[in-house]
Amino acid sequence: MGRGLYIDTPAALRLVNYYFNEEGMTRTIYPEPVGKSQAGALEKLQHTFGYNSKGILESHAKNPNGWNLEVHALNGMEYRQLKRALKFGYTTDVKVKRIVITRGEGPNHECHIPYIAKNWEDADEILKRMALTAPEIGYYKTDFEILFTNGDTYRGTYELSYKD
Incomplete structure (x- = not known):
C-alpha cells in the first residue's frame, strides 16, 4: 500500500x-x-x-x-x-520532454529527417550542426516541435542561416 x-x-x-x-x-x-x-x-x-x-x-x-x-x-x-x-x-513546474527538429529546406540528404533532443542544449547542438550546411546569404526553413511535460505542444518554424 x-x-x-x-x-x-x-x-x-x-x-x-x-x-x-x-x-x-x-x-x-x-x-x-x-x-x-x-x-x-x-x-x-x-x-x-x-x-x-x-x-x-x-x-x-x-x-x-x-x-x-x-x-x-x-x-x-x-x-x-x-x-x-x-x-x-x-x-506547475513544466519542463521540456522532447524537441523534434526537422529541416524543411537544404541539402536533400538532410531534409525531412526528424532529429530528437531531450533538452535545450541538445537542440542547440543539432541546430549548430545543421547551420554548417546552411547558406551564407539567406536561410533554410527548419521546423520544430516542442513537447512539454504537461502535455502542451508548441510548433514553429526557424529560419536557419550559416551565422547560427
Whole structure:
C-alpha cells in the first residue's frame, strides 16, 4: 500500500508517494504537471465543501467540458491527467520532454529527417550542426516541435542561416 506526504509550496500542492512492491522496494511517484489556471481550479475544488475525487472524476468522464465558470480551466483536461493530479498531487513546474527538429529546406540528404533532443542544449547542438550546411546569404526553413511535460505542444518554424 502507499502512503503520501503532502507539502504545500507556492507553485502548487505537491505529493510524493512511496509504493512498496513485493520485494519491499520503493518507487517515487512525482506530482502531475498542470497549467497555472488548472492548478488554481484544483485548489478551488479542494477547498470546496464536499470535495470528492471520485465524484469529480465521474463528472469529468461524463462531460469533460461541463465544468462551471469557477473551475472552467479543467474543461478539456485529459481524464488521466486529472486522475493523476488528484491522486498524486500536481505542480506547475513544466519542463521540456522532447524537441523534434526537422529541416524543411537544404541539402536533400538532410531534409525531412526528424532529429530528437531531450533538452535545450541538445537542440542547440543539432541546430549548430545543421547551420554548417546552411547558406551564407539567406536561410533554410527548419521546423520544430516542442513537447512539454504537461502535455502542451508548441510548433514553429526557424529560419536557419550559416551565422547560427
